[in-house]
Amino acid sequence: MIVLAMLSLIPCMLTGLLLCQRLWPDISKHGWSMRISFGFLTGYACHALGYQLLMLVHAQTTFTGVLITDVLLVIISVLLWRYRSSKHTQSISKKKSAWTDRLLSAGTLVLLGIAMTGVYHLMSHQVHGHADAYAFWNLKARFMAAGQSHWPHLFSPELTQSDYPLLFSSGLARGWRYALNHLTPTWPMAMSFVFAGILLLLTFSAIKLEQGVKRGLLGVIILAGGMPFLLFHVSSQYADHLYACYLLGVMVLIDQACQAQGKRLLWCYAGLLAGIASATKNEGLVLCLTLTLSILLLNDNRIKKLVWLILGMLPFVSWNILCKLTASQLNPLFIQSPDDGPFQRLLQWERHQAVLSTFLRVIRYDFDWRMLLLLVTLPLVMGVKKTLVREPMFKIWLLVLILNALAYELVFAVLSYGDVREFAGQGINRVCLHLWPLVVWGCLRWLKDPQNKHANEIAESNKG
Amino acid sequence: MNATELNSPKPIWRHRFTALIMWALVILAVCNIYHFYNVTSHLTDSSPVFELRELKDLRLAQQRLAHLPRHIPSSEVGYINIQLLNDQSLNESWLESVQYVFSPILIFPDPQAQQPWLIADFPDDQLLNKFVKLTRRKLIASTQKGLAILGPPDMASMQKQQGDQP
Numbered sequence: 367m368i369v370l371a372m373l374s375l376i377p378c379m380l381t382g383l384l385l386c387q388r389l390w391p392d393i394s395k396h397g398w399s400m401r402i403s404f405g406f407l408t409g410y411a412c413h414a415l416g417y418q419l420l421m422l423v424h425a426q427t428t429f430t431g432v433l434i435t436d437v438l439l440v441i442i443s444v445l446l447w448r449y450r451s452s453k454h455t456q457s458i459s460k461k462k463s464a465w466t467d468r469l470l471s472a473g474t475l476v477l478l479g480i481a482m483t484g485v486y487h488l489m490s491h492q493v494h495g496h497a498d499a500y501a502f503w504n505l506k507a508r509f510m511a512a513g514q515s516h517w518p519h520l521f522s523p524e525l526t527q528s529d530y531p532l533l534f535s536s537g538l539a540r541g542w543r544y545a546l547n548h549l550t551p552t553w554p555m556a557m558s559f560v561f562a563g564i565l566l567l568l569t570f571s572a573i574k575l576e577q578g579v580k581r582g583l584l585g586v587i588i589l590a591g592g593m594p595f596l597l598f599h600v601s602s603q604y605a606d607h608l609y610a611c612y613l614l615g616v617m618v619l620i621d622q623a624c625q626a627q628g629k630r631l632l633w634c635y636a637g638l639l640a641g642i643a644s645a646t647k648n649e650g651l652v653l654c655l656t657l658t659l660s661i662l663l664l665n666d667n668r669i670k671k672l673v674w675l676i677l678g679m680l681p682f683v684s685w686n687i688l689c690k691l692t693a694s695q696l697n698p699l700f701i702q703s704p705d706d707g708p709f710q711r712l713l714q715w716e717r718h719q720a721v722l723s724t725f726l727r728v729i730r731y732d733f734d735w736r737m738l739l740l741l742v743t744l745p746l747v748m749g750v751k752k753t754l755v756r757e758p759m760f761k762i763w764l765l766v767l768i769l770n771a772l773a774y775e776l777v778f779a780v781l782s783y784g785d786v787r788e789f790a791g792q793g794i795n796r797v798c799l800h801l802w803p804l805v806v807w808g809c810l811r812w813l814k815d816p817q818n819k820h821a822n823e824i825a826e827s828n829k830g
Numbered sequence: 831m832n833a834t835e836l837n838s839p840k841p842i843w844r845h846r847f848t849a850l851i852m853w854a855l856v857i858l859a860v861c862n863i864y865h866f867y868n869v870t871s872h873l874t875d876s877s878p879v880f881e882l883r884e885l886k887d888l889r890l891a892q893q894r895l896a897h898l899p900r901h902i903p904s905s906e907v908g909y910i911n912i913q914l915l916n917d918q919s920l921n922e923s924w925l926e927s928v929q930y931v932f933s934p935i936l937i938f939p940d941p942q943a944q945q946p947w948l949i950a951d952f953p954d955d956q957l958l959n960k961f962v963k964l965t966r967r968k969l970i971a972s973t974q975k976g977l978a979i980l981g982p983p984d985m986a987s988m989q990k991q992q993g994d995q996p
Contacts (some may be wrong), residue, residue: 476864484867584856591859597866811851 367545371553374544375410375560377436382409384443389635390619392626396575398611403568406560407615411642412439414537415685421510421536422689432543467579474583478566481597482559488601489555495603502530503605504554505776507538531686534605535643554603562600565611566590566626569803572618573810580809589806596799605647606799612643613653614803623671630674645682649800654679 382405386393393401416435420427495504510532541553569589574582590596599606616639623632640657644650661672958978962969968981 477860480867481863483871484863487867575940584852587863588855588859591862591866596989597863601870 367548367550368406368552368556371541371545372556374413374436374541376404377440378409378413379405380409380440381412381443384440385409385412386635387594388443388446388449389631389638390622392622395553398569399567399571402676403571403611404615405767406564407568407639407642409610410537411645412443414533414540415645415682417540417543418532418685418689427543429543429546430592432540433632442496458691458733462814467583470580470583474586477587478590485559485562485597485601488706489558489603494677495554495558499504499554499603499605503535504538504551506530506532507542507554508549509533510536510539511542514599529648531645531648531650531690533642533682534608558600558603558607561608564595565607565614565803568611568614568618572614572807575618576811584804585810588810589803591657593799593807599799608644609647609649610800612639612646612650613800615639615806616643616653617807618655630670633671633674634678636724637675637680639678641679641682644679645686654683698702791814 379402384400385408386401386404390404393404413436416439417427419430420431421434424431538557540555541557542549545553566586568587570582570586573585596607616636619632619636619639623629623636626632636657640650640654642650644654658672659673661668661675833965958969961967964982970979970981
């Protein structure tokens, strides 16, 4: 059954590869690792969105319905890709890799194998995932797969965390449809593995872009093991590493857009990924808000950039709002008119008020130090070239994160296993986990190595 | 810091220091991964099959109750969080809707389906008793914090109840 569920990833990859080729034509210059990571992140979200749309139109979803939706999405992405493909030119220059690179690659793979075996051990011990996973994401996915017409109950205030976005869960439910409605717990486990792999691949390719393969592989090792609760979160099937994927993806795209002038579609793509992040975890809403504020702080062409960014955000953010507006019929506010159609529900002001208050509550809850951290981080990372406050504050922020990681190392070494896992679930560590890939990426890009030929070549070409 | 200082090449010791930090991080990461693997592989041998998910009180309760089966596959153990419920909302219609959420953990007894064990989180004893009565499950153990282990539904009492009905 898990093989059938894994088949559902094929259309995701196809759609994702075509869409990211359309939105970022230069991606083909950056190697397969970049293409696969961005393709998967985009495609998974698009097909999960397709599944949600299908459920909204017809709650009794069947395998045929899901398959037709998937095929339609692939066709749409082919059409979009063909619209652009005439302008696209490929210029890939393959260099023979050095033996040290190959050795380092093999070593990294062995190390990751060990890490993933550890993750598997822990996962097999808690098949439904850790607290938040079985109480929120996996549970909601099960509801979407088995609940049929009952799925709007997910917005019921009687359920815990009815505010949680449903994108990741609907992707899981879609996979279970491919597995012929066998709700095998192996599928969410596999997806947790896949997203961990994508996060590592994305970090590798983002660092490799400017610093070469060796630095990229070192980045992967530091990312996987430098903060041990990343592995705990992966084995717990949490959504934090998913959110970290999207956050890093957004920043890589913004960095590329800042470096190359006139790349409007890159801003749009960054906005799209930020929108997907907001539909994956509520913290994504804070990301969207912070991103908008950060762009306003930039001093050139801010309006144009902002417009393209918001255009990219629109599909997923507006869908998130629309979904809550039309499906939340169990909320006590709407109980007087449960039989209204979806379009009639859209016209009820009380619904808009309820959804707005939900979003405000989420943003207010996550605002405090998370917002501050992001507000400091984003302009700093974005302003690598266009300096804002830059180095001193970035160093302080980096120091806080590294000290936090070191403190965790001590706790990890001293306390027992169970207590550490509880510690890993605390808010500050989750935020560190969200930002950890960004730290690794930012650090390894900034730490200059005079002997790094790849980086020197890129610096020379930039100067030229 | 002026522009000349920013563009000036860094002294050699700073590059060495940077490289040292980077390699220290790499070594730390390798050690961490090995430690993580060591901890988790050890876990498989030492922990009971019955997964109680760090709920220490329940583990103690489990140890005190000799009649609790020790070898229940973790896939048959469900978890339900009823902390946020109040007395009014816990009724049959809510349970009927919520059983779709906990699909492998069927709340209502069904002779054809598996009858898994349940770990439940309740705000108080009153709600726990109401839940047990509604779902006809056996209460195996409960703690002061409102956590409870519930066994499979009592089929005999259910059939008797159905037989009593006209």
